[in-house]
Amino acid sequence: MTTPPPIAMLAELTHRCPLSCPYCSNPVALHGKETELATETWADAFVQAADLGVLQLHLSGGEPASRPDLVDLTRAAHEAGLYTNLITSGIGLTPKRLDALEAAGLDHIQLSLQGTTPELADRIGGYKGGFERKMMVAEEIRKRGLPLTLNAVMHRHNLDDLDRTIDMAVELGARRLEVACVQFHGWATLNRAALLPTREQTEATKRKVAEAEARLRGTLAFDFVPPDYYADYPKACMGGWGTAGLNISPDGKVLPCHAAETIPHLTFDNIRDTPLRDIWYDSPAFNAYRGTDFLPDTCQSCDRVEVDFGGCRCQALAIAGDAAATDPVCRRSPDHGRVDRLLSEAMAEADSATFTYRVIPRP
Ligand code: SF4
Ligand code: FES
Numbered sequence: 255m256t257t258p259p260p261i262a263m264l265a266e267l268t269h270r271c272p273l274s275c276p277y278c279s280n281p282v283a284l285h286g287k288e289t290e291l292a293t294e295t296w297a298d299a300f301v302q303a304a305d306l307g308v309l310q311l312h313l314s315g316g317e318p319a320s321r322p323d324l325v326d327l328t329r330a331a332h333e334a335g336l337y338t339n340l341i342t343s344g345i346g347l348t349p350k351r352l353d354a355l356e357a358a359g360l361d362h363i364q365l366s367l368q369g370t371t372p373e374l375a376d377r378i379g380g381y382k383g384g385f386e387r388k389m390m391v392a393e394e395i396r397k398r399g400l401p402l403t404l405n406a407v408m409h410r411h412n413l414d415d416l417d418r419t420i421d422m423a424v425e426l427g428a429r430r431l432e433v434a435c436v437q438f439h440g441w442a443t444l445n446r447a448a449l450l451p452t453r454e455q456t457e458a459t460k461r462k463v464a465e466a467e468a469r470l471r472g473t474l475a476f477d478f479v480p481p482d483y484y485a486d487y488p489k490a491c492m493g494g495w496g497t498a499g500l501n502i503s504p505d506g507k508v509l510p511c512h513a514a515e516t517i518p519h520l521t522f523d524n525i526r527d528t529p530l531r532d533i534w535y536d537s538p539a540f541n542a543y544r545g546t547d548f549l550p551d552t553c554q555s556c557d558r559v560e561v562d563f564g565g566c567r568c569q570a571l572a573i574a575g576d577a578a579a580t581d582p583v584c585r586r587s588p589d590h591g592r593v594d595r596l597l598s599e600a601m602a603e604a605d606s607a608t609f610t611y612r613v614i615p616r617p
Contacts, residue, residue, distance in 0.1 A: 255545040257535055259307025262499040263336075264314050264512070265296065267327065269504050271317035272345045274380035274611035275368065277407055277442040277449055279512050280316065284614045289505040293323045295526060297330035299502060302530040304334040311336040312364075316504070319346030325354045332359025339364055341405070344391035345384060352394050363395055364403045364432075369411075370418040378411065380611045396427040403430040409449040410604065413459055420466050424474055431474055433463055435481040439513040439568060441612045448607035450600040456484045483597050487558060488565025488581035495543035495567055500534065508533045510540055513568035517577045543567050543578065552580045552587060 269284040291299075300311060311331045318324055319342055331338045339362040340355065347355075365388070369375035375385035395402050404423045408416070416433065423431040435456075436442050436449050451459070463478045470476075482488065492499055492511045501509040507522040508530065514520065520539045523532075534540060542548075546559050553564040564570075565581020573582040573596070574589040582589035 257544065258497060260498060260500050260534060261308065262310040262312065263303045263308045264312045264499065264501040266314050266316065266501060266503050267296070267318045267321045269316040269614055270320040271315055271343070272381055273317065273343050273384060274613060275378060276445040276609040276611055277409065277436045278612045279437070279440045279442070280612065281440055281515055282444065284612070285504045286614060291504065291506050293326055295506065296327055299525050299530065300331045300334040300336060304336055306531050306534060309337055310339060312339045312341055314341040317343055317346060325351065325358050328355055328360050329358035337361050342366070343379070343384070344388040345381070347391045349394050352398060356398060356400065360400070362401045362403070364405050365392060365395065367404050367406045367419065367422070370415045370422055374412060374415070392426045402426065402428045403432060404428040405432045405434060407434050407436060408459070409436045410451045410455065413451050413455045416459055416462050424470065429475060430477065432477040432479070433459065434479040437479070437482060441610070443572065444610045446596065447600040447603035448609055450483065450597065450604065451481055453484055456481055482569070482583045483593050485583055486585050488562050488583040490562045491566035494563040496540040497544065511568060514539070516568050517571050548578045550580055556586060
């Protein structure tokens, strides 16, 4: 297979964040401020990414607004010719900063929504007053006409609020709503019992999204990520390993996906030491699971192998203990019974489960 150039890059500018959501996709071992890349190193990485063929840059975290140089980084990405998307909780964005980001060439904002009421949102985000501040930022974004996607991370505690979530997306002037059911990587794995929705919630969500999609066509577009554990087949995670996108962690490690560091036998090159082009095309980590040759017979003989590429490598490792296995979410996987067991264990513990909020260690 010829390796295509990447289309998208996620720059995790920092792991710092005023919120501490229990489903955060950041690794459980968070990096402190002292390990973060300097402004010029990021700017150089953006130029390298554009040269490599990347079109879209997602400025993410943690909370990217925790970086004082966010405007400079946005300008550098814009000048490199990248389409820039800021993935933010909104906390740390002021009207003045939004003006500066717009002037620096910011193309799009993806605003997270933890819940539809202050009580729920602040409890999920672990940050009192966060909801009110987010609503003020959303209004400032709306006033400026900046293209907005609302990213609602959904789980057991807020899925019943989906109708209100959809109404809020319309009221806030969002063009797109991501109904993103929690994926069990990073901190979410520590909170599986507290976060896993019920099968009934999942079925109701599918119906509501389909109904709203038809009703709001032309007003609001939907991206729906259903809960993996109730699916028959896995998603094509990252559009295939080392195929469509890459991530850079706050300390400069170049990763095929946000959870790749959970695969212990892989080592990842750092943008401080190695050109991005060499990492993308030649590094053992990016080549480890490219294509489909590494997959077992279950996938090799399956008509969906070029659709989902056997699913998620990190999930295969986490549940089946082998990153090269068929994703156990697949009903054809010999390990599918493990997903059913995880589901029943989580449901048995759900009522007594409390949140483990993410925390960043002090240096
Ligand atoms: Fe996808 Fe493999 Fe399952 Fe087929 S057997 S649906 S290729 S994960
Ligand atoms: Fe790593 Fe899916 S999260 S391959």
